[in-house]
Amino acid sequence: MKRIVRWSYVLPRLIAVALIWMLLEYCLPQLLKWSFIQSGQTLVGAKVEMNQVQTSILGMRTVLYDIAVADPNEEFRNLFEADDIELDIEASSLLKRRFVIRSGRIRGLQFGTRRKTSGIIDASLERSKPSYVESWARRAIQANAKQIDAWLDDIPANLEHNLCRDLKSPNLVKDFTTRWPAEYERFEQQARMLRSRGKQLEHQFRDIRDNPLRYAAELSNLLAKVHALRCDTETFISALQQLQPQLEADHQAIEEAKQHDLAWIRDRLKFGYLEPEVLSEYLLGQEMAGRIGAVVRWVQFARHLACRKKLEPIRSRGSDILFSRSQSHPDYLIRSLAVEGSGHLSGHSEPIHLVGTVVGLTTQPKRYGRPTRVKLATSGAAKIRMEASFDRTGKEPLDHFTVDCRNLRLPASTLGDDQLLILDMASSMARLEAELTLRGDSLDGTLHLVQDQIRLTPHVAQRLGGQAADSMITAGLGNIHNISVAIQLSGTLSEPSWNIESNLGSELVASIGNMWHQELIRRRDRWIAQFQNEMDSQVANSIEQLRTRRMALLTSLQTDQADLAAIVTDSAHRAGLPVNSLSRSLGEWIAR
């Protein structure tokens, strides 16, 4: 033995191995820290920092302290921080060339904490653009905005302003009250001329009565003038009498126009109908798109982290033969990782405490044959239960997520868009249930959000009514105490689409519609009554005035003609003319 073994070689090397062992105990932590940071940064795409790594080769244990993983999409925010991560490595698996973490614990986990320094590794890298989800939501809101614009434009306050210009009867009344007095003025002028002629004849008759020498010569001439006056007066009275049917026709036309206008007002002053889904999508679209976007980003990130496709090494020299099922264990496996942490949810002053487990995390899921499962539960300010499973054992990846959040206080938010209608929603309590299934890249799932004790404050754009419309909508919003939103997700993870169903749209349309409808009827009836009274009184006054003026005309003409007839009769007696026949003809004329 002494001859075959080169002890001068073996002994120094044994000592060297012992020294290396001791060195490893001190250098391995630094090596591990460097490798964890490098691999973490490659995986996340942002800075990974840790304060210290402690390892024990004999104890097969590694502890990482003060870990901070930066958010690749936000420069001064961490994805998460942890006080320490403790990993117990399975020694027996290491002897079988497998790196298996029997159990691990993450303590002091906090999400979304602020960073003092930038977490970006390479500033030249393109940052995340506005997601497909957000641009999709913007397009949907723009598509719905036109219908809502038309709906809001029906606000009575605006409607009254535009109404008068479209009515017919006011114009007719105006025409009636200006044209007919002018017409009567013309008749009165004619009447005055006839009276003047009559008076002139009276004077002439008196003159010749007092001067018998001229009497014979002038009488026949005067009688001819009387006859002409009589004819003109008959023509005038006939024309005056012909005005009456025309006046009645005009009055009738005004009545018909008024009835038409009233019917038009009743028809026009109807509050438009809006599909509740359109309003729901308009108000909740942006808000929900933000939440869906956040969910999609987290799912994408979880997929990226938990089940990153491991490239199997391509052996240039031969292939590995698996002898038994036990050999089909994955090379890298975390059997169980306990998670414990705390954090603050936005809107909650109290912290939440997080506990959970990650089971079966591996780089070779097909070989492992079971899905990776994550279970998280929170206590404290909000109760959240989340379960996720990442199955890569089949032909295509199958992921399933279930989330149940209770007592979730949502921060104040603004629904809608300032171009049309905004609803300021105060902070409220909510419950969120979500279930998502991802088969390959195709997405299928539902999100159900119920917000209780909500308070909504509306702001309508100035051009659509401003404060007047605000106060009307506020009255309608008083009946809405909770919002229930059901979102059906479909499409793909990169380009998801969704359908929003909510009671907000239907309740808002119903309560605002009902309130506006009542207001509209009230205003319409008042307006119609006012309109009708004004029209009727104007027309009636005008007709009465015309009737008075007509009667006055006729009376004065009769009086004048009677006076003239008396003078003519007296003059005829004096001249020995056939008074009977003359007076008869004059009497008939006057009597007419």
Add this chain to the structure above:
Amino acid sequence: MFVWLLGPVRFTVKALATHDSPRQLALGLVLGMVIGLLPKGNLTVLILGSVLFATRVNLGIGLAAAAVFSWFGLALDPFAHKLGWIVLTYQPLRGIYARLYDLPLVAWSDLNNTVVAGQLILGAYLAYPAYCISLPIFKWIHPRVVSSIRKYRMTRILFGIDLGMRWGLNR
């Protein structure tokens, strides 16, 4: 520093002109050949390397053989793969393989790899013929090489350095 720089030259000369027996030279060649044929980076090569360094075989010949047969190994890989495939997929032995593979540290040996297994079998198969062929050659060639090399002044200097190092003159 100078002594350290001369190390490789001295090592080569020593490999050829030491007092090692032809048997030690032949065993060194055989071990080096097997190491050279095998793909590196596994426990099998580490164990064979340790044996090479830990036993009184000729290190120089062993290392030289490992370097030379590494190139042969690459050329023989397709054949070794087929050989390994036949042996490793031989159904009656799969149970034994499975039990062996489940033993601690065996997985690090890469013996489930077709090329590693094939090259090891090939190396084992060639070991005895290589020993038998190389032994008489070394018996014939070794004394002649030693005497001719020792004639050179340079060789004597190198051996002097080696002796000096052994006596602690390099300090």
